[in-house]
Amino acid sequence: MIRVAERSDRDKLYVLYRMLVPNSKRMTVIEDQIEAIRLDSSNFLLVYEENGELLGTVTLNVCMQALYGFNPYGVVENIVVHDDHRGKHIGQKLLQYIEDYCRSIDCHKIMLLSNSTRHRAHQFFEREGYSGSVSKGFKKYL
Template identity: 80%
Template sequence: MSALYRMLVPNSKSMLVIEEQIEAIKQDPANYILVYEERGALLGTVTLNICRQALHGFRPYGIVENIIVHEDHRGKNIGQQLLQYVEDYCRSIDCHRIMLLSSSARQRAHQFFEREGYSGTVSKGFKKYL
């Protein structure tokens, strides 16, 4: 898993993947680390968080984070399959929307997200690192 995360943030000095945290996420009914495997090789992953809100009745929303496809396997619809699984799951639990953030420098990723039906013009994302 660490190798995939390193492909997403190759120069990060603060990246720290802890197996116990991955296990804790797996046990949490509102958080998911989904993976794409082929012949035992981990080729992609995405994190999905389901969040409650008060604005749309009982309908939650999903947040997609850390969508990563192994750099040697990009262009093979792996990312598309991961996002389709996320969308199918979110529909099955009546989510109101799915949101994701992407680094402003990742133009190729933005094109992919737009092809998958996500709009980069609807909202403006903000982050504050602590």
């Protein structure tokens, strides 16, 4: 089942995020931030739960712009599927959920970035219809 994350998911989210960024010294998962995202109508922290366990998560930010009238766009971040549950279509279900929602609010595109070394993730995103050759992503960490 896919649902919005709650404060009580903090520790389980931490485990998933550690799989995404195992060596991060800055990673901090805060209950108040989970709640702030839950209450924000433009931001979504979603989890895939099965038998009380969190097996995946994804963040969606819906962004306004002036270029395409009232059509927003979505930004996907931090998509993680538990290492022991890959290959079970959990990531696919999370992305489909996001795509269905974005279509329902007339988003004109969904963007995501992926670490340049995550080749298996890139193959997954391309299988799901995301093109890695349309744009080039840039990041500046502050």
